[in-house]
Amino acid sequence: MATVPTSRADTTAAKKPKEAKKGHPSGDKRFKVLDITMKRAQYRPDVLIEVLHKAQEAFGYLEEDVLLYVARGLKLPLSRVYGVATFYHLFSLKPGGTHTCVVCTGTACYVKGGGQVLSALEEHFGIQVGDTTPDGEMSLLSARCLGACGIAPAVVFDGTVAPKQTAELALEKVKGWME
Amino acid sequence: MDLTELQEIAEAERQAQKSIRVHCCTSTGCQAANSLGVKKNLEGAVKAADLGDRVQVVGVGCMGFCGRGPLVEIDPQDKLYEEVTPDDAASIIESLNGGTATANEGDLNHPFFARQMRIVRETSGKIDPERIEEYIAAGGYQSLYKVIHDMTPAEVVDQISKSGLRGRGGGGYPTGLKWATMAKMPGEQKYVICNADEGDPGAFMDRSVLESDPHRVLEGMAIAGYAVGATQAFIYVRAEYPLAIDRLQKAIKQAKRLSLLGSQIFGSPFDFKVDIRIGAGAFVCGEETALIASVEGGRGLPRPRPPYPAQSGLWGCPTLINNVETFANIAVIIREGAEWYANIGTEKSKGTKVFALTGKIRNNGLIEVPMGITLREIVEEMGGGVPDGEVKAVQTGGPSGGCIPASLLDTPVDYDSLVTIGSMMGSGGMVVMDETTSMIEVAQFYMEFCRGETCGKCIPCRVGTVQMYQALTKILKGEATMRDIEQLEQLCGMVKDTSLCGLGQTAPNPVMSTLRYFRDEYLVLLQDSPNGKVAVKS
Numbered sequence: 001m002a003t004v005p006t007s008r009a010d011t012t013a014a015k016k017p018k019e020a021k022k023g024h025p026s027g028d029k030r031f032k033v034l035d036i037t038m039k040r041a042q043y044r045p046d047v048l049i050e051v052l053h054k055a056q057e058a059f060g061y062l063e064e065d066v067l068l069y070v071a072r073g074l075k076l077p078l079s080r081v082y083g084v085a086t087f088y089h090l091f092s093l094k095p096g097g098t099h100t101c102v103v104c105t106g107t108a109c110y111v112k113g114g115g116q117v118l119s120a121l122e123e124h125f126g127i128q129v130g131d132t133t134p135d136g137e138m139s140l141l142s143a144r145c146l147g148a149c150g151i152a153p154a155v156v157f158d159g160t161v162a163p164k165q166t167a168e169l170a171l172e173k174v175k176g177w178m179e
Numbered sequence: 180m181d182l183t184e185l186q187e188i189a190e191a192e193r194q195a196q197k198s199i200r201v202h203c204c205t206s207t208g209c210q211a212a213n214s215l216g217v218k219k220n221l222e223g224a225v226k227a228a229d230l231g232d233r234v235q236v237v238g239v240g241c242m243g244f245c246g247r248g249p250l251v252e253i254d255p256q257d258k259l260y261e262e263v264t265p266d267d268a269a270s271i272i273e274s275l276n277g278g279t280a281t282a283n284e285g286d287l288n289h290p291f292f293a294r295q296m297r298i299v300r301e302t303s304g305k306i307d308p309e310r311i312e313e314y315i316a317a318g319g320y321q322s323l324y325k326v327i328h329d330m331t332p333a334e335v336v337d338q339i340s341k342s343g344l345r346g347r348g349g350g351g352y353p354t355g356l357k358w359a360t361m362a363k364m365p366g367e368q369k370y371v372i373c374n375a376d377e378g379d380p381g382a383f384m385d386r387s388v389l390e391s392d393p394h395r396v397l398e399g400m401a402i403a404g405y406a407v408g409a410t411q412a413f414i415y416v417r418a419e420y421p422l423a424i425d426r427l428q429k430a431i432k433q434a435k436r437l438s439l440l441g442s443q444i445f446g447s448p449f450d451f452k453v454d455i456r457i458g459a460g461a462f463v464c465g466e467e468t469a470l471i472a473s474v475e476g477g478r479g480l481p482r483p484r485p486p487y488p489a490q491s492g493l494w495g496c497p498t499l500i501n502n503v504e505t506f507a508n509i510a511v512i513i514r515e516g517a518e519w520y521a522n523i524g525t526e527k528s529k530g531t532k533v534f535a536l537t538g539k540i541r542n543n544g545l546i547e548v549p550m551g552i553t554l555r556e557i558v559e560e561m562g563g564g565v566p567d568g569e570v571k572a573v574q575t576g577g578p579s580g581g582c583i584p585a586s587l588l589d590t591p592v593d594y595d596s597l598v599t600i601g602s603m604m605g606s607g608g609m610v611v612m613d614e615t616t617s618m619i620e621v622a623q624f625y626m627e628f629c630r631g632e633t634c635g636k637c638i639p640c641r642v643g644t645v646q647m648y649q650a651l652t653k654i655l656k657g658e659a660t661m662r663d664i665e666q667l668e669q670l671c672g673m674v675k676d677t678s679l680c681g682l683g684q685t686a687p688n689p690v691m692s693t694l695r696y697f698r699d700e701y702l703v704l705l706q707d708s709p710n711g712k713v714a715v716k717s
Binding site: 044045046047048049050052053080083084087088089091105110111144145146147148150151160161162163 | 207208244378457460462537539574608612616628632
C-alpha cells in the first residue's frame with residue numbers, strides 16, 4: 001500500500017518552472033483551467049486535490065483522460081492520481097445527470113425523516129443512491145452531513161439547499177425537472 | 180500597520196455605523212430559507228422610507244436560532260424576528276417608526292438565549308463577516324498586536340496553558356501543552372494547521388464560526404504561529420461548506436491587504452501566511468495524521484502515532500493542529516487574561532463550549548454554554564424539550580460518541596463526565612431523540628456511517644465495522660440470538676482496542692452505549708429472548 005511520501009519538503013526541486021504547456025492535444029479549452037491551477041502552485045504535488053476539484057467543476061466528472069493529464073502535469077504516477085480520485089467521496093469517475101439531487105443523511109436529518117425522503121426518491125425513480133436516471137436527467141446522491149442541521153431534513157437541489165423537506169416536496173421538485 | 184492605524188480603522192468604522200442596525204442572518208441555514216430575499220427587501224424598505232441616514236441593514240453571521248430562520252434582529256432595540264419572509268420586510272422597517280411588524284417576534288429573554296455565555300460566538304450575528312473593518316471595530320486583531328509587541332512567545336504559551344483551554348475538536352488535549360511541545364521543537368520550518376474538517380453528522384459549530392467570524396479564527400492562528408514559531412498555516416475545510424470557504428477566502432484577502440497576515444505583521448519580523456486547503460469528502464481526514472496526508476495532496480490515510488504531528492507532521496516538519504473553535508478562543512484569552520478564562524467552567528474543563536442542538540427538540544440551533552452545565556438544562560430549559568413527547572436519549576459526539584439515556588440528563592457537560600458515562604464531548608453535536616427513535620437503528624445508522632468512511636488501512640476497522648453492521652442488521656431482522664449479542668460485544672472491544680486511529684477506536688461507541696443503556700431493546704428482538712417476551716419470528 002502506498003504510504004504518503006513525507007520527503008516532499010524540498011519543494012524547491014519541483015519549482016523549476018517548465019515551459020508553459022500548450023494545453024491538451026485535443027485543443028479542449030477546459031484543460032486550461034487545470035494548467036492555470038497547476039502552474040500557480042508551481043506543479044507541486046500537494047495541489048493534486050485542488051486540481052481534481054477544478055477538473056470535476058469543468059468536466060462534470062473525472063474521465064481517464066483528465067486523470068492522465070493531471071498526472072503528467074504534476075509528474076505523479078497515474079496510480080497516485082487514481083488513488084486520490086477514488087479515495088474521496090466527492091470525486092466521481094462517471095458522468096452525472098443534468099440535475100443533481102443530494103439528500104443529507106446526517107444524524108439530525110435522519111432523526112427527522114431524511115431517510116424516508118431518500119427512499120421515496122429511490123423508489124419513485126427506480127434507482128439507487130449514487131445512480132443517474134436512465135434518461136440522464138437526474139443524479140441522486142447523498143451527503144454525510146451538510147451542517148444545516150437546524151433546518152433538517154435538508155436536500156440540495158442543483159446546489160441550492162432546501163429546508164425541512166418531505167418525500168412529497170422533494171418528489172415534486174424533481175418531477176418538475178423531468179417535464 | 181501599527182496600533183494607531185488599527186484604532187483609526189476601528190474608530191472610522193464606528194463613526195460610519197448608523198444608530199440603528201438591522202441584522203439579517205446570512206448563514207447557510209437562513210440562506211436556505213431565503214434570508215437573502217429578506218435582506219434585499221429590508222434594504223429596499225429602508226430606502227423607500229428614507230431612513231438611510233440612521234438605519235442600516237447588515238448581513239451578519241449566525242445568530243444561533245437556526246430552526247426558526249431567517250432571523251432578523253434590531254440593534255440596539257434588542258428585538259428578534261423569526262421566520263421572516265421577504266413580505267415582512269417593509270413592516271419591520273415601519274416598526275422602527277412606530278408601526279407594527281407582521282413577523283413573529285422572538286423572545287430574547289428565553290433561556291435559549293439568556294443561559295448562553297458567548298466567548299467564541301461573542302460577535303457572531305452582530306458583525307458582517309465579509310468586512311474586516313467590522314471585526315476590527317469590535318476589538319479584532321488587538322490581541323495579535325498585544326502578543327507581538329508586549330509578549331514573548333513563551334509568555335503566550337504560558338497564558339494559554341494557564342487558561343486551561345482544551346482542544347475543542349473532541350479529544351480535549353490541553354492546548355497549552357500542545358503549544359509548549361511545539362515551541363520546543365527544533366527546526367526552521369514549522370506549520371500551523373486549522374482543522375475545519377467538521378465531519379460529525381449533526382454538528383455545525385465550526386461551519387457557523389467560519390461563516391460568522393472568520394477573522395477570529397485567523398487571529399487565533401496567527402497568535403499560535405507567533406507562539407510556536409511557525410510562519411505558514413493551512414486551514415483544511417470540508418468541501419461541503421462552500422459559504423465558509425468563500426468567506427475565509429475573502430477574510431484572508433482582506434487581512435493581507437491590511438498587512439495583518441503576510442510579511443512583517445505590525446512592523447515586527449513576524450511573518451505569517453495562511454492558505455486554504457479544501458477537502459473532498461472523507462470523514463477520516465478529521466483525524467490529524469490523515470488530515471496531514473490530505474493537505475499534502477494524497478489519500479487521507481492515518482498513520483501510527485508517535486511520532487506526533489508536533490514532532491513530525493506536514494512534510495516531516497513540526498506541525499500544530501488545532502480545531503476551529505480552539506483557535507476562536509485564543510484572541511479572547513489574550514484580551515481578557517488567562518485567570519478570567521480559567522474561572523469559567525469546571526475544574527478540569529475550562530471555558531465554554533458551542534453545541535449544535537438538533538433532532539427532536541423544540542429549539543433547534545447553536546448554543547454556547549459554560550462547561551459544567553447539565554444536559555437537562557441544555558435539553559429541557561434551553562432546548563424546550565421534545566415537542567409532543569419525552570426525551571429518550573441524547574446523542575453526543577457523533578459516530579465516535581454515544582447515546583446518553585434520559586435518566587442521566589443531570590450529568591454535567593464536561594470532557595471527563597461524558598467519557599465516564601460512555602459518550603464523549605466530540606466536536607459538539609447534540610442530537611435529541613424521542614420515543615419514536617429505535618436505538619438499535621441509531622446504532623446501525625452510525626455503523627453504516629463508519630463502514631462507509633473507514634479508510635481501509637487497518638483490518639480491525641475495515642472488517643470490524645462491516646461485521647458489526649451485519650450483526651446489527653441481523654438483530655433488527657429478528658434473526659439473532661443471545662450468541663450474536665455476545666459476539667457483537669466482543670467485536671466492539673476488539674475494534675476499539677486494536678484500530679489504528681480514532682475512527683476505528685471510537686466506532687463501537689454508539690453500539691456499546693446503546694447496549695449498555697438500552698439493552699432491553701436488543702433483547703426483545705432476540706429469538707431466544709431471555710426476558711420472557713415473545714421473540715419476533717422472521
